Amino acid sequence: MTEREESSGGRRRWSAPGRVNLIGEHTDYNDGFVLPLAIPLVVTCVGARHSDDLVRVSSRQRPGESVRLPAGSLATERDLLPGWARYPLGVVAEFGRRGHGIEGSELEFDGAVPAGAGLSSSAALCCAAAVAIRDLCAPAVGDRELIDIARAAENDYVGAPTGILDHAASILCTEGHALFLDVRAFTGAATGGFEQIPFDLAAAGLRLLVIDTGQTHDHAEGGYGTRRAECAAAAAALGVGSLRDIDELAALSGLTDPVLYRRARHVVSENDRVRAVAALLLSGADPREIGPLLDAGHDSLRDDFEVSTDVLDVAVGAAREAGAHGSRMVGGGFGGSIIALVDTAAAGRVEGSVRERLARSGFESRTFEAVPSPGAGPVD
Ligand code: GLA
Numbered sequence: 001m002t003e004r005e006e007s008s009g010g011r012r013r014w015s016a017p018g019r020v021n022l023i024g025e026h027t028d029y030n031d032g033f034v035l036p037l038a039i040p041l042v043v044t045c046v047g048a049r050h051s052d053d054l055v056r057v058s059s060r061q062r063p064g065e066s067v068r069l070p071a072g073s074l075a076t077e078r079d080l081l082p083g084w085a086r087y088p089l090g091v092v093a094e095f096g097r098r099g100h101g102i103e104g105s106e107l108e109f110d111g112a113v114p115a116g117a118g119l120s121s122s123a124a125l126c127c128a129a130a131v132a133i134r135d136l137c138a139p140a141v142g143d144r145e146l147i148d149i150a151r152a153a154e155n156d157y158v159g160a161p162t163g164i165l166d167h168a169a170s171i172l173c174t175e176g177h178a179l180f181l182d183v184r185a186f187t188g189a190a191t192g193g194f195e196q197i198p199f200d201l202a203a204a205g206l207r208l209l210v211i212d213t214g215q216t217h218d219h220a221e222g223g224y225g226t227r228r229a230e231c232a233a234a235a236a237a238l239g240v241g242s243l244r245d246i247d248e249l250a251a252l253s254g255l256t257d258p259v260l261y262r263r264a265r266h267v268v269s270e271n272d273r274v275r276a277v278a279a280l281l282l283s284g285a286d287p288r289e290i291g292p293l294l295d296a297g298h299d300s301l302r303d304d305f306e307v308s309t310d311v312l313d314v315a316v317g318a319a320r321e322a323g324a325h326g327s328r329m330v331g332g333g334f335g336g337s338i339i340a341l342v343d344t345a346a347a348g349r350v351e352g353s354v355r356e357r358l359a360r361s362g363f364e365s366r367t368f369e370a371v372p373s374p375g376a377g378p379v380d
Helices: 003-007 071-080 083-097 121-137 143-158 165-172 183-188 224-238 249-254 258-283 287-303 310-321 344-360
Strands: 012-021 036-049 054-059 067-070 105-111 177-182 194-198 206-212 326-329 337-343 366-369
Touching: 012 121, 012 165, 036 121, 036 165, 036 366, 054 071, 054 083, 067 071, 067 083, 071 083, 083 105, 083 121, 083 143, 105 121, 121 143, 121 165, 143 165, 165 177, 177 183, 177 258, 194 258, 206 310, 206 344, 224 249, 224 258, 249 258, 258 287, 287 310, 287 326, 287 337, 310 326, 310 337, 310 344, 337 344, 344 366
Parallel strands: 054 105
Antiparallel strands: 012 036, 036 105, 036 177, 054 067, 177 194, 206 337, 206 366, 326 337
8 A cells, every 4th residue: 555545544536527629529439530628627536445346436416326336246237326326337347347357446426527518527427437446456457448448338338329539538638738639540559649739828818718508418318329320321321431531522422311411511521620720729820710610610510410509509609799719519519518719808708798698598607717637647
């Protein structure tokens, strides 16, 4: 036992952040590009190992919904578990399924990432569990496998058909950077596939606001799965493995189904926007120049991918009218948050204007600042 573990009764602390995606929405499960950053809202996990084989999980936000189970029975007990506990226990089960011996452990969670806001609270919960379990029981597991474990827990155990974006962001992001992730390259090789892009808005007199509209979403239901299926159908109709294989919009002319055409046009154009934003930031250009690309991303999600809502559109419209350089919905859609790139001096005006417009529709918004923050890991 280390000195630190001894002084805390063997208990240690980890944290994993939520994320906002600067650009690159619904591209991850099409093998494309994304550009997220970690936000300073985290899920923390205090954990310790025990000499028995019981796994205990509890959440400060879910008093009375603690669970204690033998590690070996996690797969069969899943349907009886409280909803929140399926995320961390899915992670434990996935470690076990991959042959990593999980001993008795105790994990206490405290989450500050708002749920249903499109900021990846569930991925933050899975990733907090994943880094804790790795350090407690399976230190040889590398970051790539860890990301895959967290994703598999959410996909296979919880039943939410997410891509890799949220878990990769929570594990790989670093302070002061956005993460350029080439999903195909990352998942297809043992190294590479991502790049840390310096993202210092304060130096340019800018802020990135995240405004949670108060309209919540739920990925396990709704249109997310339908959109995935439509993208797969578009790829199949075009005779390619995934929409990542299409570089030119002209190549979509073979799609006769108008819905599939629009879905594919969003993915192909969004991949271009991710590369363009990354190139602008790397070139040292004024970050205000990415604004029109953020706007175009929203318009494409609204018109072609049809995952925006009236509430998100109202919020984005209000932010633009109040002087945002660019604004768009973030995450899977059907509710959740928007981002707005604003001059520091205009932040209060934009925030107030969006809040007032949403209040008129009966929604209470909350605003955070997306300061690019560290990824998941131990907390000293
Ligand atoms: C959700 C999913 C991600 C990604 C986004 C859309 O957040 O969890 O994998 O597909 O939607 O970009």
